[in-house]
Amino acid sequence: MHQYRIEGGYPLKGTIKASGNKNAALPCITAAILSEEEVVLKNIPLIEDVYVLFDILRELGGSVQETGNRGEFKITMGSINTHDVPPELAKKIRASILLAGPMLARSGKVVLSPPGGDVIGRRRLDTHMLVLKGLGAQIDIDGQISFSANKLKGDDIFLDEASVTATENAIMAAALAEGTTILRNVASEPHVQDLCNMINSMGGKISGIGSNILTIQGVKKLHGTEFSIGADFMEVGSYIGLAAVTGGDLTITKADPHHLRMVKMGFAKLGIHWETQGDSIHISPVQPMKVVSDLGGMIPKIDDAPWPGFPPDLLSIILTVATQVEGTILIHEKMFESRMFFVDKLIGMGAKIVLCDPHRAVISGPSRLSGSQLVSPDVRAGMAMVIAALAAEGSSTIQNIYQIERGYEGLADKLSSLGAVISREEA
Numbered sequence: 001m002h003q004y005r006i007e008g009g010y011p012l013k014g015t016i017k018a019s020g021n022k023n024a025a026l027p028c029i030t031a032a033i034l035s036e037e038e039v040v041l042k043n044i045p046l047i048e049d050v051y052v053l054f055d056i057l058r059e060l061g062g063s064v065q066e067t068g069n070r071g072e073f074k075i076t077m078g079s080i081n082t083h084d085v086p087p088e089l090a091k092k093i094r095a096s097i098l099l100a101g102p103m104l105a106r107s108g109k110v111v112l113s114p115p116g117g118d119v120i121g122r123r124r125l126d127t128h129m130l131v132l133k134g135l136g137a138q139i140d141i142d143g144q145i146s147f148s149a150n151k152l153k154g155d156d157i158f159l160d161e162a163s164v165t166a167t168e169n170a171i172m173a174a175a176l177a178e179g180t181t182i183l184r185n186v187a188s189e190p191h192v193q194d195l196c197n198m199i200n201s202m203g204g205k206i207s208g209i210g211s212n213i214l215t216i217q218g219v220k221k222l223h224g225t226e227f228s229i230g231a232d233f234m235e236v237g238s239y240i241g242l243a244a245v246t247g248g249d250l251t252i253t254k255a256d257p258h259h260l261r262m263v264k265m266g267f268a269k270l271g272i273h274w275e276t277q278g279d280s281i282h283i284s285p286v287q288p289m290k291v292v293s294d295l296g297g298m299i300p301k302i303d304d305a306p307w308p309g310f311p312p313d314l315l316s317i318i319l320t321v322a323t324q325v326e327g328t329i330l331i332h333e334k335m336f337e338s339r340m341f342f343v344d345k346l347i348g349m350g351a352k353i354v355l356c357d358p359h360r361a362v363i364s365g366p367s368r369l370s371g372s373q374l375v376s377p378d379v380r381a382g383m384a385m386v387i388a389a390l391a392a393e394g395s396s397t398i399q400n401i402y403q404i405e406r407g408y409e410g411l412a413d414k415l416s417s418l419g420a421v422i423s424r425e426e427a
Contacts, residue, residue: 003399004412007421008371008392011285012248014418018236018255019045019409020071020229024191026095027168028198028229029053032075033062033102034175035202037224044071044229045409048402049093056089056096060103080107087113087144093406094165097128100147101169104137105176109148127166131157135173135181154179154218162187162212162306168195175204177218184213189307190259194230201225231256235408236281237263237314238383241321242415243283244272245391250418253280266310266318268292269300270325288366291327299362303332315339316384322363323351324391331361342381345374346388371396379407386411390420399427 020043029050032039044050054064054073061081065074083103090096090113103110114125129139132147134157140146154177159166164187171192174181186192188210196209202225205217236255243250244267257276264274271290274283294300304312312335319331323346333339337358347353349369354362371394376382382404389396398404401424404411412424 001399001427002401002424003397003427004386004389004401005423005425006371006386006389006396006398008369008390008394008396010390010419010421011246012239012243012250012390012415012418012420015251015253016239016414016418017253018231021045021191021194021232022047022049022234022407023164023189023232024194024229025050026053027098027165027172027191027195028227029057029075030095030098030102031172031195031198031202032057033060033077033080033099033106034172034199035222035224036078037076039075039202039224040067040072040226041075042069042072042226042228044073045232046071047409048406049095052089052092053095056085056099059086059089077106083107083109084111085113090115097125097165098168098172100128100132101172104132104147104149105152105173108150109146112145112147114145124161124163127159127161127163128169130160131166131170131183132173135170135177137173152177154181154216156182157184159183159185161185164189164192167192171195171199171206171214171216174216174218175199175206175222176220177216179218181216181218182213183216186212186214187306188212190230190233190256198225198227201227231259233259233263234311234313234380236260237311238317238387238408240267240272240274240281240283241317241387242390244270244286244289245321245324245387246420247285247287248418249284251280251282255279255281257281262308262310263314266302266314267321269302269329270318270322272321289325291322291325291329293327299328299330301330301332304335312336312339313380316342316380317387319343319361319363320346320384320387323353323365323367323369323388325365328362328364331363333359339378339381342377342384345372345385348372349388349392351388368393370394374398376400376403379403383408386415390415390422
């Protein structure tokens, strides 16, 4: 077990390249199952969730090899030797559920243990069942989840919620289904768009990409491809927050700023702005950072919503940033009932926060934070704790950093290169 030791009070300065989008990499890796031919994926983040998924593909009979270029991997699923996903691996990551769609499409069967991942509240699997049953799958749940189908057939399916992973499972299953599938009320996040574009580059026929209605004409076979993953806007948003609270001067390259418009509006409510320079963004020191009131002097609100709304994975980040901003703001997390349960740790560090209920917090700032001993409960709350520690006076330790490193590539090294005082050590 490792931990971070962080000394606060040092501004982040310099230039850093955005990592590939974790939430695009994971479905694109599983989409390699759809073809017997070699798939080359580029800009893959080197994080724990990716390595676990690679291990699963190898257990299924596939080959995963590094090409020698950082973040580039060759995946070949020429044959599938088993339908049973190893339970000890499936339970490590939420993304294991993404095996259901491509395994059904390719071999007609898969047996999964309930997926693992962050503990941020109830995360339904019902929508996965709805879309896969709609395509003709039979599902049996008895400790494990068994999916089977003689032949998947296209249909007109309305999702009961715009679930990202259920949308991705439906896309992968429909890509090789017989006939046409129309998916309505789907998620349209950049990572969903990446998956669609990858499958089209393999010979798939998906239209409506970027909207909440997708039309998928099933094909008999998909070929290999080379595909590059887009930037991780969650990481980019996290580094924006880090730069802001430390008074840093930071440039983030390969940031895909066209995906950051709602994120930019959210940070603007805290008086935090940045400049766009091609595919890079630049954050300069802002003093003082100040909440921008709504018309009439009303307290503003930042709340999450499905894309293109403010991303729920950045709520923990922007909440922590708000503790260092002058003024009062309401943060409303509408999608996960346990995501805010790290807020008591911020209060213990000196933050002025009223946790109204599991979904709403009122933050008044700026607060002087003091270093503390912390434990990361999930990947985004863990990064929020890193932000708090870098803004605090004195030294902090953060344990259970496995959760953070599931989503952030080389975090300690990257922050050190920007001037942060952080070390990764044995706990």
